[in-house]
């Protein structure tokens with residue numbers, strides 16, 4: 679089995695708990711792919727599709743990928759390019775992000791459409807997000823959606839998290855239009871209710887689920903922080919309760935880890951309700967560690 683995620687992995691500065699920072703690598707779609715890598719058998723080919731630079735930070739990033747058996751398929755490696763950077767600040771365990779990513783090399787991930795098509799070929803699962811869309815020019819965004827559409831027609835399962843980050847978009851209407859367009863080519867949509875409320879004025883998770891399934895999406899799980907997620911599948915709607923009494927250290931990447939847990943379980947043939955319960959368990963592990971990535975040794979404790 680071959681899976682891929684498309685997007686931007688940045689250099690991450692996460693609070694180290696002693697008034698300093700620890701450096702790592704993270705980015706929403708990478709966090710989800712990482713979770714899949716940690717949960718799925720080692721013979722699953724796992725590629726992160728992006729664009730990479732050639733500076734010291736790019737070299738370290740690629741070494742980090744290689745060390746964890748994450749490939750880069752046909753992603754372009756661009757001379758002079760460098761990764762974006764973000765820092766996590768915490769208010770208690772609740773995270774917020776500061777970015778330095780205006781000229782990050784990942785913005786060029788769809789410039790070479792032949793390379794992109796090659797990277798997406800023969801994938802069981804392709805995962806991308808609203809952040810992937812937000813970092814691209816309108817032309818590159820069209821190229822990306824065209825490539826995903828072709829891959830879907832050839833049999834890939836497409837999963838998408840709208841992951842709305844207002845600061846990355848020129849305005850709300852452009853974000854709403856691009857995200858809705860992506861949902862039209864997705865089989866599984868994994869939104870977070872707070873994002874959807876601020877982008878689409880949804881009144882509750884049920885409204886989010888309805889709006890997305892009305893587009894023809896067969897499977898949608900609306901995450902809602904520490905509360906129950908809403909599972910909409912084949913016309914049925916059910917709540918998936920969150921785990922009680924989870925102690926949070928850093929909520930960064932919780933939704934991404936949930937997505938990774940959900941998709942890993944679905945790829946292994948588990949039913950949506952079972953997959954969502956598993957995903958809550960994985961997300962609970964993710965918020966117990968600093969930074970957006972959960973070590974594989976911790977992820978392995980999510981399995982029964």
Ligand SMILES: O=C(O)C(=O)C[C@H](O)[C@H](O)CO
Nearest residue numbers: 704705706809930931934970
């Ligand atoms: O906000 C982004 O663009 C990121 O990818 C940083 C974080 O790792 C991610 O948002 C966590 O969900």
